[in-house]
Amino acid sequence: MDLRVIGCHGGETPRHRTSAFVLDDRLAIDAGSLTSGMDLKAQFALEAVLVSHAHLDHIRDLATIADNRQNRVPPLVVAGTRPTLAVLKKHFFNNLLWPDFSRIPTLRRPAIRYLELVPEKVTRIAGYEVRAISVNHTIDCCAFTVRSADGTLAYSGDTGPTERLWQVLGETTDLKALLMEVSFPNSEARLARVSGHHTPETLARDLKKLASSKELPTLLYHIKPSFQAAVERECARLTGLNLTICALGDHFIL
Ligand SMILES: [Zn+2]
Ligand SMILES: [Zn+2]
Known part of the structure; x- marks a missing residue:
């Protein structure tokens, strides 16, 4: 599986883009920056978008990609x-x-x-087996597992501490990587708690609910631009985990 990071931040500046990832050029996960971060050719190549929840930073470029694609390519599936x-x-x-x-x-x-999508139920989308798992945010939000012949990629969606996701990932034998949210520094624990997000501290505690977290490539996204340096510093201090902080333009082969 080929994973491209189009947007990986919890906010926007000219150097930060909101959440959007693309698998094998054809399946997007969240739509925060699908048009601000991709040219028309890449926008036209998409077959479907998995939408974790309805917050604006995850859906807003659905508006502009729908406009761009009309009368040019088949309908974009919004799941x-x-x-x-x-x-x-x-x-x-x-x-x-x-x-x-x-x-x-x-x-x-x-x-x-x-x-x-019905939570827990596998749905076939753009050639992948997709499963939504409910997570813990301020509105209805889900994580995804996306399985291809190469293995499974997991995406956390926006979430604070949760349980079911870790059970499902614990049972996923071909798990290749996890795209995992972390938003605020430890000093903003209260803000993280009321807004349904992680700090490095709660992230480390939650990841340890998964037996394989020591080795599992865990790609961090959704850091708030105004707290980027502090969150990166605190994540660098976490031990016993396999963490990478996503950057715009990153390209992973899973
Ligand atoms: Zn959200
Ligand atoms: Zn968000």
Whole structure:
């Protein structure tokens, strides 16, 4: 599996982009920076986007990628749980904030097509076996496992300390890597707790619920730009884990 980091931050500046990752050029995980971080050719190559939750930093470039793709390529599959899709329909592609691209340019060939994911249930998307696992955030949010013939990639979504994800990953024998959120420094533990995010301290405690975390390549994302240096410093001090901090443009072969 070929993993490209399009956006890996919990905020935006000219040097930071919000969450978006692409597998084998055809499956995106979250849509925070799919158009600000990819040229048209790469945008057109996508078949589907997995949406972890409806927060703006994970969905906002669905607006612009839908616009760019209309009448050029087949519909983009937008896959998420029922509560996530409900927010997209009611508050985003609602013909007020933005057109309903699930109905235009034509009903027969719209720019996007919704696909509902049921947590825990495997769904086949763009040639992968995708499973959503509920995690612990301020709104409905899920992690994903994405399996291909090469193995499984896991993505945490936005989450604070959680349980079920670690059980599922513990049972995943072909797990290659985990994209894992960490957002705030330890000094902002309260803010992390009320906003459903990790600090390096809570991250280390949670990762240790997984027996293989010592070796498992764990790719950290969602650091808040204004706390980047502090979070990186604190992560560098964690021991007994296999951590890498994602950077824009990173390309991993899993
Ligand atoms: Zn969020
Ligand atoms: Zn977020």
